[in-house]
Amino acid sequence: MTRYLLERPHTLVPLTFFADRYDSAKSSISEDLTILKRTFQDRGTGLLETIPGAAGGTRFLPYMLKEEANVVIADLATQMATADRYLPGGYVYMSDLLGDPAVLRQIGRIFATQYLNQRVDAVMTIATKGVPIAQSVASLLNVPFVIVRHDTEITEGSTVNVNYVSGSSTRIEKMSLSKRSLKPGANVLIVDDYMRGGGTISGMISMVQEFDANLVGIGVVAESSDHPNRKIGEYTSLLRVDANDDTVTAVPGNYFEQIYQ
């Protein structure tokens, strides 16, 4: 039962389903769920919500407690702030962290906490490094994710294209998203790995508008402290990462104010 619920976050499972599956009375399933609920709560795993009535059931909403999130972020900052991550031009190497399933799971849990009680229909990101973050968040919210691309690939079918100003280079660039991937009115959460000038994020916001969809939030793993002409409204960042003079510094971002009020 634990496994079944953990694998299907944000999905309502009727009690009768478990009763049939384990050949038990609904009352004993109910008792087991009460124990599970307490365990999840004690361990800070998530919320086990019970909805009464004929259309009711139980639903597992994963979250991460503030204390754990602080430890996770501090640990991530320590891993990020090493001189060998410094790349020419003030860039930071973080592909190893974004290719580590355990790190991605933690990042996903933190963002899923923010949208615990909000309706999200799809997670949007841009190729390539945003993809693992989108997948991790989407998987915990149990919604699909869509990938905006810098190129137009033949396997995407007809696309919607948006021009945007890349903040770092002040060049005009193009991004595209398959026309089939979002429905009008969908509630979209944008996530990405790194935000500097915010140009790419602005482009994705335009994309959400082009699809007549609603923006519910923006989450980035890291942002730079230095951001000339950034025009992004509210967003959540887990870290503030900067690369100057051959060194990399990393401190917690604004997630604390945004997620754990």
Next chain:
Amino acid sequence: MTRYLLERPHTLVPLTFFADRYDSAKSSISEDLTILKRTFQDRGTGLLETIPGAAGGTRFLPYMLKEEANVVIADLATQMATADRYLPGGYVYMSDLLGDPAVLRQIGRIFATQYLNQRVDAVMTIATKGVPIAQSVASLLNVPFVIVRHDTEITEGSTVNVNYVSGSSTRIEKMSLSKRSLKPGANVLIVDDYMRGGGTISGMISMVQEFDANLVGIGVVAESSDHPNRKIGEYTSLLRVDANDDTVTAVPGNYFEQIYQ
């Protein structure tokens, strides 16, 4: 305990860890694990391996039973074989399926079954659509994944570049991978979404060789039946998908012979 093990597949957890965490005797932890082992086995979730001795503990190895895999693949084939997936040029739209966390989890479980007893140090894929598959497989094998790119991005640092012949277009293309991402001697599993001529896969095989790493296997979600000049040795495909005359056909691939001997 269930949650802890499920979230850390292929990781050895000492019994003393659980004993401390739950403030129980090692013997009762042992008994609980025996029950868990049987439940996992009955449900076809995976193997709970117990390693005796001071350096021992318990380890959860996820797998999928043949019966379930057959149902999952048949269902995937049904979803794939719809006329509206047909794209001009004989391509198939599958971004929606590869953006569905539940589908990705199942695909990951099938490939993880194949490498249940083999050592894999990293999963390699190519941007963009291979990424979600790599992440799903890597997460269940508890190893990092690395992303080969078509472009060389500044945030990757120094890269190793490989030229390859794109089978579909017979053009020479370039792929690159950050030099930091793989260690010599690493056991690498290559995964991708679709294989037609096999040019991209061949390129990734060269990449594995350039890093002095070992290829342990190749897994693709779908392959085409029609593959002029394909020169790939052994590989596993979950589906055989073809697009001709405005229709898409999908049948199970060779996974049955490869994974469930």
